[in-house]
Amino acid sequence: MKKWTDFALDLIKRQGAIYGDVRIVERKDQDILIKNGIVESNAYSESLGIGVRVIVDGAWGFASTYNLTKNNIKKIVKNAIDIAKSSAKYIEKPIKLAPSEGIEDEYISPYKMDPFSLPDEEKIGHLLDANKSIRIDPKIIMAFSSANFRREVKIFTNTEGSFIKQTFIQSGGGISCVAFKDGEIARRSYPASFGGDFRNSGWEFILEMNFKENGPKIAGEAIELLTAPQLPHKKTTLVIGDSQLALQIHESVGHPTELDRVLGFERSYAGTSFVTLDKLYELQYGSNMVNIVADATDQRALGGFAYDDEGIPAQSTYLIKDGLFVGYQTSRETAPIIGQVSNGCMRADGFRNIPLIRMTSINLLPGDHSWKKIISEIDEGFYFDVNKSWSIDDKRLNFQFGCEIAYEIKNGKLGKIYKNPTYTGITPEFWNSCDAIGSKEYYRIWGIPNCGKGEPPQTARVSHGASFARFKNVEIGVGEW
Amino acid sequence: MVREYLSKIAEFIIKSSDADYTRVLIRKTDNRLVRFANSIIHQNVFQEDISIAVEMVYGKKHGFMELNKVDNETILQNLKKLKKNILIQPDDKDFVEYPKGLSYDYKERWDDETAGVTHKAVADIVGKAIRIIKTVRAEAFGALNAKSNFELTVNNYGNIAYSKNTFCNLTSIPTRDEKTTYNNFSSYKIDDLDIEKFFELPLKRLEYYKNDKKIESGKYKVILEPHAVGDMIGYLSYMTFSGKPYAEKQSYITDKLGEKITGENITLYDDYNDKMTIGIPYDGELNERKKITLIENGIAKNIALDTKWAKKLGKESNGHALFGWDMPICTNIIMKTGDKSLSDMITEAENGLLITRFNYTNNVNQKKTMYTGMTRNGVYRIENGKIVGTANNMRFTINIMETLKNVLAIGKELHYSSSGWFGGTLIPALMIDNFNFTGATKFS
Numbered sequence: 001m002k003k004w005t006d007f008a009l010d011l012i013k014r015q016g017a018i019y020g021d022v023r024i025v026e027r028k029d030q031d032i033l034i035k036n037g038i039v040e041s042n043a044y045s046e047s048l049g050i051g052v053r054v055i056v057d058g059a060w061g062f063a064s065t066y067n068l069t070k071n072n073i074k075k076i077v078k079n080a081i082d083i084a085k086s087s088a089k090y091i092e093k094p095i096k097l098a099p100s101e102g103i104e105d106e107y108i109s110p111y112k113m114d115p116f117s118l119p120d121e122e123k124i125g126h127l128l129d130a131n132k133s134i135r136i137d138p139k140i141i142m143a144f145s146s147a148n149f150r151r152e153v154k155i156f157t158n159t160e161g162s163f164i165k166q167t168f169i170q171s172g173g174g175i176s177c178v179a180f181k182d183g184e185i186a187r188r189s190y191p192a193s194f195g196g197d198f199r200n201s202g203w204e205f206i207l208e209m210n211f212k213e214n215g216p217k218i219a220g221e222a223i224e225l226l227t228a229p230q231l232p233h234k235k236t237t238l239v240i241g242d243s244q245l246a247l248q249i250h251e252s253v254g255h256p257t258e259l260d261r262v263l264g265f266e267r268s269y270a271g272t273s274f275v276t277l278d279k280l281y282e283l284q285y286g287s288n289m290v291n292i293v294a295d296a297t298d299q300r301a302l303g304g305f306a307y308d309d310e311g312i313p314a315q316s317t318y319l320i321k322d323g324l325f326v327g328y329q330t331s332r333e334t335a336p337i338i339g340q341v342s343n344g345c346m347r348a349d350g351f352r353n354i355p356l357i358r359m360t361s362i363n364l365l366p367g368d369h370s371w372k373k374i375i376s377e378i379d380e381g382f383y384f385d386v387n388k389s390w391s392i393d394d395k396r397l398n399f400q401f402g403c404e405i406a407y408e409i410k411n412g413k414l415g416k417i418y419k420n421p422t423y424t425g426i427t428p429e430f431w432n433s434c435d436a437i438g439s440k441e442y443y444r445i446w447g448i449p450n451c452g453k454g455e456p457p458q459t460a461r462v463s464h465g466a467s468f469a470r471f472k473n474v475e476i477g478v479g480e481w
Numbered sequence: 482m483v484r485e486y487l488s489k490i491a492e493f494i495i496k497s498s499d500a501d502y503t504r505v506l507i508r509k510t511d512n513r514l515v516r517f518a519n520s521i522i523h524q525n526v527f528q529e530d531i532s533i534a535v536e537m538v539y540g541k542k543h544g545f546m547e548l549n550k551v552d553n554e555t556i557l558q559n560l561k562k563l564k565k566n567i568l569i570q571p572d573d574k575d576f577v578e579y580p581k582g583l584s585y586d587y588k589e590r591w592d593d594e595t596a597g598v599t600h601k602a603v604a605d606i607v608g609k610a611i612r613i614i615k616t617v618r619a620e621a622f623g624a625l626n627a628k629s630n631f632e633l634t635v636n637n638y639g640n641i642a643y644s645k646n647t648f649c650n651l652t653s654i655p656t657r658d659e660k661t662t663y664n665n666f667s668s669y670k671i672d673d674l675d676i677e678k679f680f681e682l683p684l685k686r687l688e689y690y691k692n693d694k695k696i697e698s699g700k701y702k703v704i705l706e707p708h709a710v711g712d713m714i715g716y717l718s719y720m721t722f723s724g725k726p727y728a729e730k731q732s733y734i735t736d737k738l739g740e741k742i743t744g745e746n747i748t749l750y751d752d753y754n755d756k757m758t759i760g761i762p763y764d765g766e767l768n769e770r771k772k773i774t775l776i777e778n779g780i781a782k783n784i785a786l787d788t789k790w791a792k793k794l795g796k797e798s799n800g801h802a803l804f805g806w807d808m809p810i811c812t813n814i815i816m817k818t819g820d821k822s823l824s825d826m827i828t829e830a831e832n833g834l835l836i837t838r839f840n841y842t843n844n845v846n847q848k849k850t851m852y853t854g855m856t857r858n859g860v861y862r863i864e865n866g867k868i869v870g871t872a873n874n875m876r877f878t879i880n881i882m883e884t885l886k887n888v889l890a891i892g893k894e895l896h897y898s899s900s901g902w903f904g905g906t907l908i909p910a911l912m913i914d915n916f917n918f919t920g921a922t923k924f925s
Contacts, residue, residue, distance in 0.1 A: 479878035
C-alpha cells in the first residue's frame with residue numbers, strides 16, 4: 001500500500017498543496033443473524049479504497065476512489081486539488097491547522113481470538129445455542145441472536161512526514177426477543193438493544209457476554225411485559241441503567257461537545273449545539289458529581305485507537321469536570337479557533353469520506369454508590385434500562401428516550417414492572433439533577449457501532465463508559481397511550 | 482460505457498458461480514457534495530465508488546456478500562468463501578425460491594448536464610446562494626449534492642436490469658441571529674434549480690422572527706409542511722406498510738386490511754411511475770414494481786410484498802423487494818392531494834402553528850405507530866388567519882394513525898424529496914387538529 005500513498009503524496013506536493021493527507025482503508029465485515037433457530041443471514045462485505053485530502057489556496061479539497069490504479073490515483077489527486085481551488089473563491093480566510101508532528105508507527109488493537117480465523121461453524125453454533133435458550137415459551141414469537149465482526153486496516157500518511165498503520169479487530173453481538181399475546185407486543189434485549197454491545201476485541205468478547213445464560217431471563221421479562229401496566233405520566237426520581245445511560249451520554253454530551261457542531265459546520269444536517277463558545281468554563285453542565293471525559297486511550301473501548309485520522313495521538317481529556325463544562329472534542333482545523341491544539345477526535349468512515357469530529361469514548365466517570373444504596377435511598381421512583389428509542393433537538397437540549405423496561409421503586413426496593421417507559425428533559429437541567437452515580441464495580445464501556453453524522457452520511461464506531469445513575473424530578477411516561 | 486464495465490463484472494460472477502441461483506447487483510456512484518456554513522464553503526468532496534452485491538442459493542441455503550473490489554481474483558476468492566459459508570448452514574425452512582424476473586433498461590431520470598457538472602460549477606452555484614442569503618444580512622448554511630447512479634442487476638436466468646439516474650439536491654438553512662428557516666430542492670436535473678426563486682420564501686420567513694414568542698406544550702391546530710409530513714409518512718413505509726412487520730404482527734394494520742384506519746380524506750399509494758419521482762420499474766428480485774394503494778379514503782388496502790413475505794401471507798409479490806434486505810418496502814409513496822393552497826390553509830386555520838419540518842424523529846412504539854421528534858427551522862404562529870410571528874421549537878409525541886384521523890385539510894401541491902437512490906416521497910401539506918406537543922425548548 002505504501003507505494004500508493006507515496007505516489008499520491010508526491011503528486012499532492014508537486015501540485016502546490018500546502019498540506020495533504022492520504023488514507024487507504026481496507027475493511028472486512030461479517031454479520032451473522034439467527035432468527036428463530038434459522039440462519040437468517042451470514043453476510044460478508046469487503047471494501048478497499050483511497051481518500052485524498054488537500055489544502056490549496058487556503059481551502060479544503062477531498063476526493064476518494066475504490067479504484068487503486070496509478071491513473072485513477074492521479075485523477076483523484078487532481079479532483080481534490082481542483083475542488084480546493086473551486087472552493088477557495090468562497091472562503092473568508094485560509095484554513096490554519098494546529099501543529100502536529102510527523103509520526104511513524106504501527107498499532108494493532110487488542111484481541112485474543114481473531115474472529116475471522118474461527119470457523120463459521122463455531123460462530124453460528126454458538127449463536128444457534130443462544131437462540132435456543134430464548135425460545136422457552138410459545139408467546140416468544142421471535143428470538144434473535146446476532147454477531148458482527150470487523151477487521152479494518154487504516155494507513156494514514158501526510159505531507160508532514162507521518163506514516164501510521166492501524167489494524168482494528170472489533171467484535172459485537174447480542175440477543176433479543178419479541179413476545180406476543182392478544183395484540184400486545186413486548187421486546188427485550190441483552191446486553192443492549194440494536195445489536196448488543198461492541199468492543200475492540202476478538203471472539204472472546206462474544207463468549208464473555210454469555211448469551212445462553214441470559215436468554216431465558218429476557219424471554220421471561222418480555223412475557224411479563226405483555227401484561228404489565230402502562231407507565232404513568234409523572235415527575236419522579238429516576239435511576240437509569242448503564243446501557244441506557246450510555247446513549248444518554250452519547251446524545252446529550254457527546255454530540256453537543258463536538259466543536260464542528262458548535263461552530264455551525266453541521267447546522268444544515270445534524271444541527272448545532274447549545275454549548276456555544278461562551279459556555280466554556282462558565283456552564284454548570286451537571287451536578288458536581290458529574291465528570292465526563294473523551295478518552296480514546298482505552299484500547300478495548302470501541303471508540304479507542306492509537307491515532308485519529310489526522311495522525312494525532314489518542315488522548316483522554318475532560319469535557320465536564322465536577323459538573324463544569326471544560327472542553328470540546330476538537331480537530332486540527334477547529335482547535336486553533338479556540339486557542340487550543342487538537343485533542344484527536346477526527347475520524348472518517350472508511351476511505352470514502354472526509355474525516356469529521358467524531359466521539360471517541362465519552363465516559364461518565366464512576367461515583368461511589370452501590371446498587372443497593374442507590375435504590376435503598378429512594379422512597380418512590382423508577383428504574384429504566386435498555387434503549388428502545390431516542391430523539392433530541394438540533395441544539396441537543398430537549399431529549400426524549402424510550403426504554404424496554406421499567407421497574408417501580410418503592411420504599412427502597414425494586415417493585416413491579418411497567419411497559420413502554422419513556423422519559424424527557426432538558427440537557428443541563430437533567431445532568432444537574434444527578435445526585436448519585438454507581439461506583440466503579442458497576443462501570444462498563446458500551447460500544448455503539450452506528451453513530452451517524454455528516455453529509456454524505458457517515459457512520460462511526462464510538463463508545464461510552466457508564467455505571468447506573470440517579471436523577472431527581474424527571475418527567476416520565478410521555479404521550480397518550 | 483459504464484454499462485459495459487458493470488456488465489463485464491456481472492457476467493464474470495454469473496459465469497463463475499455454480500449455485501442453483503445467483504443474483505448480482507452492481508452499483509456505481511459518482512458523488513459531488515459541497516457543504517457551506519457561516520457563508521463559506523467549508524467542505525467539498527468528490528467520491529467515486531462501486532458496490533458489488535451477490536446473493537447465492539444452494540438448495541434451501543442462501544448467503545450474501547458485498548465487495549467494492551473489482552479484480553477477478555478477489556471476486557473468485559469471495560465467491561468461494563460465500564459458497565463455503567452457505568453450505569455449512571442448516572437449511573432455511575422458510576426459504577422461498579426466487580422468481581426468474583424480467584429484463585429492463587431504464588434511463589428516464591437521467592440528465593447529462595447533472596452528470597457532467599464540474600467542481601467549479603457546483604462551487605459557483607453555492608457561491609451564488611451565499612451571495613443571495615447575505616443580501617438580507619443572514620448567514621448561509623446548507624449543502625448542494627449532484628450525483629450519478631448506475632445500477633445493474635443480473636440473475637442466472639439471463640435477466641438483466643439496468644438503470645441510471647442523476648440526482649441533485651440543495652438544502653439551505655438561512656440563519657440570522659441564530660434564527661433559521663429552511664428550503665429543499667430535489668430533482669434529477671440540476672437546471673431545474675432556480676436559485677433566486679428557491680430563496681424567496683425562506684428569506685421572507687426570516688422576518689417573522691421579529692415577533693418571536695414562547696409557547697407551551699399542549700394540543701394545537703397545526704399545518705405541517707410537506708417536509709414534516711414526509712418524515713411522518715416515511716416511518717409508516719417500514720413500520721406499517723411492509724409485509725414483514727405485517728406478518729410478524731408488529732404492524733398497526735396487521736389483521737386490519739379492509740378496516741378504516743385514518744380519516745376518509747387520506748389516500749396513500751406507492752407508484753414508481755409518477756413523473757415527479759425517481760422510481761424504477763423493477764424491484765430487487767427483478768419483478769415488476771406494481772402500483773399499490775396503501776390507504777384508500779381511510780381504509781387500509783394493501784402492503785408492500787416481495788416473494789418471501791408474499792408466500793408467508795398466501796399472496797403474490799407486488800414487486801417491492803430490496804436486494805439483500807429481508808424486508809419489502811415502498812420506495813415511492815405518494816399522498817393524494819387535496820384542494821387547498823398553503824395560504825388557504827393558513828386562512829382557514831385561523832389560529833394555530835405552521836411547522837416547517839421535524840428533527841431527529843423516532844418511533845416509540847411500532848405497533849401503535851407512536852412517534853416522537855422535534856420541530857426545526859421554523860415554527861410560525863398563525864393568528865386570525867395570518868402568520869404573525871414565530872415560536873420556540875416543540876416536541877411532539879403522537880400516534881400517527883390517530884393523527885391521520887384529525888386531518889382537516891390537504892394541500893393541493895406535492896413536494897418531492899428523495900434519498901437519491903431511485904426512490905422518494907411525494908407529499909402535500911396537511912392541516913391537523915389536536916396535534917399533541919408534549920414538550921418545548923426555549924429556542925426558536
